[in-house]
Amino acid sequence: DAGVTQSPTHLIKTRGQQVTLRCSPISGHKSVSWYQQVLGQGPQFIFQYYEKEERGRGNFPDRFSARQFPNYSSELNVNALLLGDSALYLCASISGWGQGGNEQFFGPGTRLTVL
Amino acid sequence: AQTVTQSQPEMSVQEAETVTLSCTYDTSESDYYLFWYKQPPSRQMILVIRQEAYKQQNATENRFSVNFQKAAKSFSLKISDSQLGDAAMYFCAYKRAGGATNKLIFGTGTLLAVQP
Numbered sequence: 001d002a003g004v005t006q007s008p009t010h011l012i013k014t015r016g017q018q019v020t021l022r023c024s025p026i027s028g029h030k031s032v033s034w035y036q037q038v039l040g041q042g043p044q045f046i047f048q049y050y051e052k053e054e055r056g057r058g059n060f061p062d063r064f065s066a067r068q069f070p071n072y073s074s075e076l077n078v079n080a081l082l083l084g085d086s087a088l089y090l091c092a093s094i095s096g097w098g099q100g101g102n103e104q105f106f107g108p109g110t111r112l113t114v115l
Numbered sequence: 116a117q118t119v120t121q122s123q124p125e126m127s128v129q130e131a132e133t134v135t136l137s138c139t140y141d142t143s144e145s146d147y148y149l150f151w152y153k154q155p156p157s158r159q160m161i162l163v164i165r166q167e168a169y170k171q172q173n174a175t176e177n178r179f180s181v182n183f184q185k186a187a188k189s190f191s192l193k194i195s196d197s198q199l200g201d202a203a204m205y206f207c208a209y210k211r212a213g214g215a216t217n218k219l220i221f222g223t224g225t226l227l228a229v230q231p
Contacts, residue, residue: 003159033217042119042206042221043160056216090160094217101148101167101210104217106160 002027004093004107012113013081021076021110023091031055032074033104034066035090043090049074078112086114117142119209121222128197129230135182136192136225138207145169146212149183149190150219155203163205166190168212194227202229 005024013019025032031050035043048056049068068074078085088111092104118141128134140149151163166174166183173181178198182191194201207222 031217033219035219040223042208042223043219045216045218045220048216048218056218058218092217092219101150101165101212102217103162103165104219106152108159 004091004105006091006107006110008110010111014115015081017081018079021089023107024073025093026105029093029095030072031094032068033092034076037088037090081114083114086112117209117220119207119220119222121207121225123225125226127228130197132197133195134197136205138190138222140188140209148210150208151192152206152208153203197229199229202227
């Protein structure tokens with residue numbers, strides 16, 4: 001089975017633009033989480049979706065939004081990009097909705113550069 | 116709020132030797148999970164080992180083991196017989212048990228270099 005996939009791999013945008021990042025979870029996994037990893041830092045939780053509903057949101061501004069589709073894939077949207085949004089965006093897939101200590105499987109990430 | 120601290124930005128170990136990476140965390144909860152994740156250069160983050168807080172026995176996965184000290188809120192990772200492929204960024208992470216989300220709280224990471 002394929003692992004978690006993300007697209008695109010790299011992206012370059014300018015300040016003020018909007019970006020959409022995509023993630024496909026492992027087959028059978030219904031929950032997707034998004035993390036932002038700024039260079040030199042650990043990943044920071046942005047969103048979790050389970051069965052197409054938002055189940056958690058981190059401390060990020062409303063410029064960040066996400067959704068999950070019936071096939072459990074997910075999109076992360078960031079509006080009005082700032083230089084500080086430059087980061088590696090990670091998607092994590094997990095079976096179940098999060099109440100246990102199940103392993104989260106991470107994708108390769110999308111490297112976003114804002115100029 | 117829960118926090119995770121990794122005080123060693125970089126570590127180095129000789130091949131075949133043993134190295135210990137440190138992690139401390141802060142929480143008021145009694146039930147939680149702790150994880151060590153490995154992020155090789157330009158590769159995906161993978162789970163190394165997991166510890167359930169209500170289990171006193173330290174977790175072990177082949178060459179990887181943890182020293183979990185709940186009262187001290189310490190969770191260190193020991194890598195035995197280090198191999199070149201162990202070179203990576205290692206993140207310690209915390210997750211509430213029974214919460215409504217699978218939110219992981221990560222430390223800032225420790226970059227491990229393995230010298231041949």
